[in-house]
Amino acid sequence: MSVVGRTILVVEDDSMVLTGLQMILESWGMNVLPAEDLGGVIASLGGGVPELILSDLRLRAGLTGFEVVERVRAELGRNVPAVILTGETGRDELAEGRARGLAFLHKPIQAEPLRRAIATALDG
Numbered sequence: 001m002s003v004v005g006r007t008i009l010v011v012e013d014d015s016m017v018l019t020g021l022q023m024i025l026e027s028w029g030m031n032v033l034p035a036e037d038l039g040g041v042i043a044s045l046g047g048g049v050p051e052l053i054l055s056d057l058r059l060r061a062g063l064t065g066f067e068v069v070e071r072v073r074a075e076l077g078r079n080v081p082a083v084i085l086t087g088e089t090g091r092d093e094l095a096e097g098r099a100r101g102l103a104f105l106h107k108p109i110q111a112e113p114l115r116r117a118i119a120t121a122l123d124g
Helices: 015-027 038-045 065-076 091-099 111-123
Strands: 007-011 031-035 052-056 082-086 103-106
Touching (some): 007 015, 007 038, 007 065, 031 038, 052 065, 052 111, 065 082, 082 111, 103 111
Parallel strands (some): 007 031, 007 052, 052 082, 082 103
């Protein structure tokens, strides 16, 4: 599946990582809605409807990528596919994410695995 022209919400609280992800995704022809926190997520939704959520697991102020996904799904009223970016290896976090139907991509993020994870999530 092609990722060109697809809209993706990217949530990452490290601005340099967020910028890097945005640059990669835009170079693939994707429309990126960037956000660093929940306020940014809600604001980004005004710029388009994401077909996929790509979120870091651990965000500022104790916010998790799981909560971001739940909030976006509630706001849009549909089950938007999501990929969680994480450096976590704890079984509890991974089990919770899988129970929520989320895919994981472990850091450090590399381009080709990222593209595959996005394509699989969009296709799924």
